[in-house]
Amino acid sequence: MTRTKVIVVSVGLLLCLALGVAKTWPxxxxxxxxxxxxxxxxxxxxxxxxxxxxVVGVTTRDMDNDxxxxxxVTEVDLNHTALLLMDVWxxxxxxxxQVIDAKIIPLIDACRKAHVPVIHLSHGxxxxxxxxxxxxxxxxxxxxxxxxxxxxxxxKHEITHLIYAGFASNMCVLHSPDGxxxxxxxxxxxILARDAMAAWINPGNDVxxxxxxxxxxRSTEFTFGSSVLTxxxxxxxxxxxxxxxxxxxx
Numbered sequence: 001m002t003r004t005k006v007i008v009v010s011v012g013l014l015l016c017l018a019l020g021v022a023k024t025w026p027x028x029x030x031x032x033x034x035x036x037x038x039x040x041x042x043x044x045x046x047x048x049x050x051x052x053x054x055v056v057g058v059t060t061r062d063m064d065n066d067x068x069x070x071x072x073v074t075e076v077d078l079n080h081t082a083l084l085l086m087d088v089w090x091x092x093x094x095x096x097x098q099v100i101d102a103k104i105i106p107l108i109d110a111c112r113k114a115h116v117p118v119i120h121l122s123h124g125x126x127x128x129x130x131x132x133x134x135x136x137x138x139x140x141x142x143x144x145x146x147x148x149x150x151x152x153x154x155x156k157h158e159i160t161h162l163i164y165a166g167f168a169s170n171m172c173v174l175h176s177p178d179g180x181x182x183x184x185x186x187x188x189x190x191i192l193a194r195d196a197m198a199a200w201i202n203p204g205n206d207v208x209x210x211x212x213x214x215x216x217x218r219s220t221e222f223t224f225g226s227s228v229l230t231x232x233x234x235x236x237x238x239x240x241x242x243x244x245x246x247x248x249x250x
Contacts, residue, residue: 054078060191063218072128074226078093078240082159083111083118086166086173089125091172095198095209096167103196103230104165114237121146121166121178140178147177151186163225163233168200170216180224190225192217193233
């Protein structure tokens with residue numbers, strides 16, 4: 001199946017799903033975390049500090065038309081980039097909590113230090129153990145309206161590059177209304193933090209979830225975006241932060 005056919009089929013299935021669930025799910029409003037003492041409307045303040053252009057080189061993995069993996073250095077402007085955490089909920093799945101502790105929490109910390117906004121696509125569920133919310137971070141709580149709310153926010157703040165992390169890679173990361181597929185349709189550059197996510201496997205199934213995650217990432221690289229190792233993106237963020245501090249010295 002060609003790349004174009006894969007995209008058309010995926011989008012068609014996703015739209016059918018969205019039309020079906022929209023009739024039954026309750027509508028809830030998004031939350032923008034603000035200081036307790038704040039009095040201005042939540043969306044009136046841009047949470048992204050005004051910063052000079054910050055373009056970094058990130059080693060990303062893609063797949064060419066012959067289905068061969070290709071690693072390239074991709075230029076990413078951190079002023080137009082956001083980290084999207086898909087369904088990083090409280091969990092009793094050991095593998096997921098391991099990914100949260102080892103990869104997602106360090107990624108969140110690095111993004112905050114580098115002033116890269118963090119967006120929580122938690123859809124009304126409590127955040128995972130160790131994951132906190134900070135002032136100015138957008139929290140989307142309704143899966144029906146999240147597509148419009150997310151992309152209004154991204155367009156308002158001129159965010160073009162999306163780093164996706166979370167769960168499950170073979171389900172919501174791709175196919176939620178605020179997931180990769182529809183963000184790709186909206187002309188966003190989607191990059192999977194491929195080791196900061198994991199797949200969902202039905203209980204009792206003996207399929208290796210790590211292999212399912214790898215297959216999902218590879219298929220995404222062929223159709224909707226690219227991927228990056230968490231350590232490589234964190235290193236790029238650290239380099240940007242160090243450069244910014246050096247430029248600020250008299």
